[in-house]
Amino acid sequence: MTQRGQLVIDQHIDKSAYSGFVESSLDSVLSELLEGDLDFAQDSDNTGIHNLHAFPAKYPPALPRLFIQHLTQPGEVVLDPMVGSGTTLLEATRMERYGIGSDIDPLALLLSQVKTDPPDPARAFQSGLNVCNRAYFALERDRSAVCREIQNRFDDRTRRFLDYWFTQETQQELMALLLQIEAEPSPAVRQFLRLCFSGIIVTKSGGVSLATDLAHTRPHKVAGKVPRSAIEEFARRLRKNVASIEQAGRCAGRAAVLCADARSLPLRDNSVHLIVTSPPYAANAIDYMRAHKFSLVWFGYPVDALSLRRKEYVGHEVLQYGNGISLPKPVQQVVDMVGKLDARKAKVLEGYYQDMTQVMREAYRVLQPGRCAVFVVASSRLKGVDTRADFCLGEVAQAVGFRVAGVGTRRIHRDRRMMPASRHAGNGSTIEQRMHQEYVIGLVK
Ligand SMILES: C[S@@+](CC[C@H](N)C(=O)[O-])C[C@H]1O[C@@H](n2cnc3c(N)ncnc32)[C@H](O)[C@@H]1O
Structure with a gap:
């Protein structure tokens, strides 16, 4: 189902599933998970249905699986507001959860739809x-x-x-x-x-x-x-x-794929039990539309319309002034540090953290109190300055009301990742240098 508008979620949850599941302890479960091994180097399930189509910067299925398994019960709602290739969504449905995935990228939506509702x-x-x-x-x-x-x-x-x-x-x-x-x-x-x-x-x-x-x-x-x-x-x-x-066979759970902006979700307040997501990197390290338009034009999207849509992507590099969101002081200081070296790049970075403030606000709004959100991010260097995505996004999350339960780290296995990294090995200022480590930010509402 790809749609705009309010999504109504059935109250189909089996209450008996709650026995022994204490929401107040989720905080410590999340902290513990973040201290464990998040590399998933041995995870061999990035084949088959998770590989129906190339998609940059998808995470290993074992990552959302871990958090879904320990932080939700069957029948509960798992959301990925920037669903990309649908990794979270598919893993949620495989574990009999109700998966909701939204994205603004038409290819991401197509891929997520096919993955969760494949034909015979x-x-x-x-x-x-x-x-x-x-x-x-x-x-x-x-x-x-x-x-x-x-x-x-x-x-x-x-x-x-x-x-x-x-x-x-x-x-x-x-x-x-x-x-x-x-x-x-x-x-x-x-x-x-x-x-x-x-x-x-x-x-x-x-x-x-x-x-x-x-x-x-x-x-x-x-x-x-x-x-x-x-x-x-x-x-x-x-x-x-x-x-x-x-x-792959058919999944046990149900899924909804929404064409919706993560900064303004068509979901009710307090309607989601867990969020697992990975937003784009700061300052558009990966330009999804640049590649995706090669097939989207064939599906009837005019090139000009696709170029316009690029401005809606979090992390895009088109400068837009004045959305009026002021950033937490420590985040503004990182932006200002970049600004001393490159005013334009600082504006782009500021726009990124402003967009992410809106994403976090929406995540907080739709999540049930006491429940968790997991954001997987990588830091990037702009003009040699570390943009400190883990620290800054933690600050942004706290500013909208979340509590930070912990921040885990994971090494990116470049041979498995759809990233530009390995092409430029050895070149000091490239994405190779910028993306070797990811952070897994655990939040509680
Ligand atoms: C790093 S990818 C997600 C990859 C995903 N975790 C996976 O395993 O495939 C980031 C996604 O955010 C989406 N995105 C960017 N801006 C968005 C927005 N404003 N609203 C919703 N999705 C957005 C991109 O289209 C892209 O699919």
Whole structure:
């Protein structure tokens, strides 16, 4: 379910599940969990359904699982207001909780939806094969009709974008696939096939586009790249993704995926039992839209509209003045330290902590008293100054009413993370240096 508006949560919780579960002790349970091993180096479950599509900076499933398991009961509501690839949501439903995930990124929403409500694998596979066969046939029979569709469907700027990043041949194959996917009558199968389609474009290698390293960094056009056949790649992706949903089976709990801004959630006060989330890093270390627009344009989003949407992402680098939120003094001091070296970067950082103040306020509002919120963040360096995300976000959280139960640390395993880090190893001022450690901030309302 992707929707805007108030979400009404059924009171379906089994009260008997509460026996032996004392909310007042959650504080100490949370503190203890934060002192344990949060690296999850041995966690092997980042495969299968958690890998249906590339997504930068997702956390290991074992991380939300740990907090969900110890801080909630079956039937309770677990929220991730910045749900990304849906890791928290899927783990919540697997443990029979009611998962709610919101995001403003259309690809994150699509991915979360498919993960928590996958279609019947056999039906999806057959439909995907039909899509491939019919796409081949359409190109053979009347390629000019497919070309006309490309001309008519996109505005000028979007077409220029497509012409720059995709060969004519690839555009025609993608359009032929898309026309067949759109004809699929089952919404769950159609969403699954769209995800397979997106998965052949937004990949580390740049997939069938002319870009390289789309999932990680700023895309570059590769001179001389000869992309593989989009239809063949789609068939390969289909097989892989069908195997993933087959292996995963169906979840026991229920999930709602909301297109909503974490700074203004369509949820009632005190309606959530646990929040586990990882916001974007300060000052846009990862620009989600920059990569995601490569597939989103095919789904009908004009390039200009997507560029505008970037301003809504927490951590974006577009300067916007005057949302009027004043930061706690120690946080303002960190901003001012950056400001002495670079006024623009300081404004961006200030905007980030202001956005995060709104996110924290909403988290506090929707959480039940006595319940916990877990924020996973990384610090970044701006002009050599540590932005001290763990400390600053702790201050921001306290300013909106939370109590900080503790802050855990975890090492990022770069070989497993969808991050730009490892490409720049050894370069002193890069993301490699900035993101080697994450903080897990535990809060109690
Ligand atoms: C670090 S990712 C989350 C990754 C997630 N924990 C996972 O395992 O896949 C941060 C997410 O925040 C989302 N986001 C950024 N600004 C947002 C906003 N204003 N409201 C809701 N989500 C937002 C991004 O689209 C992105 O999906």
